[in-house]
Each structure stands twice: as C-alpha cells, then as structure tokens.
Amino acid sequence: MNLKLFLILALMSSNFAWAQSYFVGTGMSKVTQGRLIPLLQVGVDNQMLQFQFTSLGISNELYYHSNYKASVLIKKNWANTPMLSGVASGYGLGLMHSKRGYREDTDEDLKEREDTLLGSVFRIEWNIASRFYISLDSFYASKGFLPIALSFQNENTVAFGMRF
Amino acid sequence: MRKILIILIFIFSFNCFATPSERFGHIYIAGGELFGLSSVRVGGKSWEAGLLNRRSIGFVRVAYDNSLYLNYGGMINLNSSPGIFGAMGYEKLLWNFLSLRAEINMGHAIDNYSSSEIHLGIGAFW
Numbered sequence: 001m002n003l004k005l006f007l008i009l010a011l012m013s014s015n016f017a018w019a020q021s022y023f024v025g026t027g028m029s030k031v032t033q034g035r036l037i038p039l040l041q042v043g044v045d046n047q048m049l050q051f052q053f054t055s056l057g058i059s060n061e062l063y064y065h066s067n068y069k070a071s072v073l074i075k076k077n078w079a080n081t082p083m084l085s086g087v088a089s090g091y092g093l094g095l096m097h098s099k100r101g102y103r104e105d106t107d108e109d110l111k112e113r114e115d116t117l118l119g120s121v122f123r124i125e126w127n128i129a130s131r132f133y134i135s136l137d138s139f140y141a142s143k144g145f146l147p148i149a150l151s152f153q154n155e156n157t158v159a160f161g162m163r164f
Numbered sequence: 165m166r167k168i169l170i171i172l173i174f175i176f177s178f179n180c181f182a183t184p185s186e187r188f189g190h191i192y193i194a195g196g197e198l199f200g201l202s203s204v205r206v207g208g209k210s211w212e213a214g215l216l217n218r219r220s221i222g223f224v225r226v227a228y229d230n231s232l233y234l235n236y237g238g239m240i241n242l243n244s245s246p247g248i249f250g251a252m253g254y255e256k257l258l259w260n261f262l263s264l265r266a267e268i269n270m271g272h273a274i275d276n277y278s279s280s281e282i283h284l285g286i287g288a289f290w
Contacts, residue, residue, distance in 0.1 A: 076252075
C-alpha cells in the first residue's frame with residue numbers, strides 16, 4: 001500500500017483516548033522557494049499535545065521531490081490571553097524524510113538522493129471559524145555544525161484545514 | 165492595495181482586546197543565519213514594527229505568558245507581496261531595561277514566497 005495512504009489511515013483509525021480533535025489540512029509549501037508545492041497534513045491533538053503528519057511533493061518529467069514529516073508538539077493555547085483568542089502555537093520535534101530526483105534531459109537517468117533529518121518544529125494556528133484554521137508550520141533541521149551559526153535546513157508550510 | 169486591505173481585515177477580524185502593558189516602548193535587534201543582522205523592530209506597548217526577518221517588513225502584536233511570547237501580524241516581503249507573519253520565543257529580562265530573546269519565526273506571502281528564521285536578539289525597553 002502507498003506509504004502516505006497507510007500512515008494517514010493508521011492515524012485516522014487509531015483510537016486516541018486523550019485526543020480532543022482530529023484535523024486535516026491542505027495547503028502549500030516552500031521547499032523550493034516560490035514554487036507551489038501542494039501538501040496534506042493530518043493530526044490529532046488536545047490542549048497540551050499535538051501529533052502531526054505532513055506529506056508534500058511535486059513531480060514532473062525532469063525532477064521530483066517528496067517530503068514526509070512526523071512531528072510532536074507541545075501546544076500553547078493563547079485563548080485566555082487578551083487579544084489572542086483563537087490563536088494557538090506549538091513547538092517540538094520533527095522527523096523528516098526527504099526524497100528527490102533530478103535529470104537535465106528526459107533521456108538521462110534520474111540522479112536520486114534521499115535523507116532523513118531530525119529537527120525542531122514550530123507551529124502557529126489561527127482558528128478563523130469554529131472548525132476551520134489557517135496554520136503556519138516551520139521545521140528546522142540541523143546538519144553538521146551549521147546550527148552553531150544559526151543556519152538550518154528548513155521547510156515551511158501554510159495550510160488551511162478543518163477540525164472534527 | 166486591495167491585497168493589503170484583505171490582509172488587514174483578516175488580522176483585525178480576530179477577537180482582539182487592548183492589552184495593558186507596563187512597557188511604554190522598546191527596541192529589538194536580532195541576528196539570524198551566520199549571525200547577520202536579521203531583525204530591527206521598534207515597539208510600543210503590545211506592538212512591534214520594522215524588519216521582522218531578512219525577507220519581511222511589517223508589524224506584529226506581542227503577547228506574553230511569563231517569559232514565553234507570541235507575535236502575529238502582517239508583513240510585506242521583498243517582492244512587495246503582503247502576507248502573514250508569526251513568531252514564538254523566549255525572553256529573559258535583565259536589570260529591568262534589557263532583554264535577551266530567542267525566537268522562531270515564519271512569514272508567508274500571497275506570492276507564495278515564505279521565510280523562516282531562528283533569531284537570537286537583544287532588546288531594550290523603557
């Protein structure tokens with residue numbers, strides 16, 4: 001079975017007694033800057049904790065790029081804070097698997113590469129209506145000694161989703 | 165102009181209340197990637213405006229929960245495209261007029277360009 005489909009179904013069919021809501025979102029990402037890359041995110045959360053899986057990718061004759069990210073976040077709900085009703089944020093850890101291929105001509109073989117990265121995750125979410133939200137997610141992966149200079153490999157996503 | 169108005173309506177459509185703040189004003193300067201200058205913000209009470217990160221200029225509202233803080237607001241990127249900006253960080257106050265900040269931020273504009281950075285900065289307030 002397709003890995004993405006399997007993970008989504010596994011997450012959706014699991015019985016999380018602690019979960020207060022499930023959510024599904026779709027949107028776009030910046031993996032290659034400015035290029036529209038569609039994404040799908042699913043997750044479960046309660047007032048304190050959130051588990052989230054995000055999948056995104058793009059493919060054409062010359063290249064493809066797929067990212068799969070699982071993250072766990074500690075949530076901070078700002079609803080009780082004046083002026084921030086409807087806003088929640090979170091930070092935590094994420095694990096991302098990236099797979100990509102590229103060729104300069106359709107006659108050539110694809111040069112493929114994949115890597116797995118562990119990093120920190122940040123999320124801010126606006127509940128724009130009772131069930132609908134807009135979220136900003138960013139993932140900062142550390143590789144080598146670059147984080148010492150505040151340099152990270154990152155993935156940013158924006159999603160529009162629904163809770164149920 | 166219409167895009168900017170839509171963004172402003174979006175931001176201010178949330179249930180917002182004025183927050184009393186002990187701070188009259190503050191300045192925040194931060195370094196990002198390779199410790200280059202990434203953010204210069206001037207603020208008053210629960211507002212900040214200026215260079216939010218290397219690719220965004222805009223304004224944010226600030227909310228505190230002890231040392232944890234959240235920013236959200238509107239921004240314009242290098243392509244003059246408007247968007248939304250969010251940040252979360254930790255601020256440690258020193259001697260009642262200086263502060264140290266560690267911040268994670270991200271902005272996304274209508275033209276689909278986004279930017280995110282991790283900042284280490286210093287602030288002064290009065």
